[in-house]
Amino acid sequence: MKKCILPVFLLLTALSAVAQSFKIVTPPNVDFGPYESFVVMKGEIMTPKDERRVSEDTLLAQMKRAIVAELEAKGYKHIDDSVAARFRVDYVAGTFQITQSGNVGPLGETPASTGAEVDQSRSWSRDMKEGILEITMNDSRSGKELWKSSGTVMMQMSDNKTLDAAVYKALKKFPKRKR
Incomplete structure (x- = not known):
């Protein structure tokens, strides 16, 4: 019995990590050397207003x-002046409700208590919130895209903790500033 629990735990952990992964896009030949300062711009919310x-x-x-x-x-300097900043950080964020469902087949691993239950299918469903986050770095002067990260995050913790964790994961592979 104990040997069965570990593979199931590892599978659930792997699925959880996949659901919360971020895809990184960097155009070729981008040199982050001259980019020392940044400004965070007001982003877009994709969640319906209601x-x-x-x-x-x-x-x-x-x-x-x-x-x-x-x-x-990572060694970059934040400034509030969008003209003086070398690159601009834009974001798109939102949450949406999703419903997962499945069918565990006849009997659903539950013994039938009557003959009528023998051919009954067992199904399940769950509602949950999923968040999307896209962070884009653009050159302030030319508008050229330098780096982008986008992904989804399961909304399980309080909003601040979820947001902090999502931003951490999204920016984890952003290059450190070379001094």
Whole structure:
């Protein structure tokens, strides 16, 4: 019995990691050497207005806090002047409700208590929230895209913890500043 639990745990952990992964896109031949300062711009919220739990300004403040913390830890300097900053950080964020369902087949691994239940199918469903996040770095002067990360995050923790974790995962592979 114990030998069966470990593979199931590893499978669930792997599926969880896949569901919360981020895809990184970097155009070829991008040199981050001259990019020392950045500004965080107000992003776009994809969540329908009637389902939003935070305002655009609140989300901007939370995103700005998380992005600044991650990029400053990598050696970049945050400034609020969009003209003086070398690159601009834009984001798109949102949440949506998804329903997962499945069928575990006849009896569903549950013994039948009557003859009528023998051919009964056992199905399940669950509702959950999933978040999307895309962070894009663009050259402030030319508008050229330098780097982009996009992915999905399961919404299980409180909003601030989920947001911080999502920004961390999204920016994990962003290059450190060479000094």
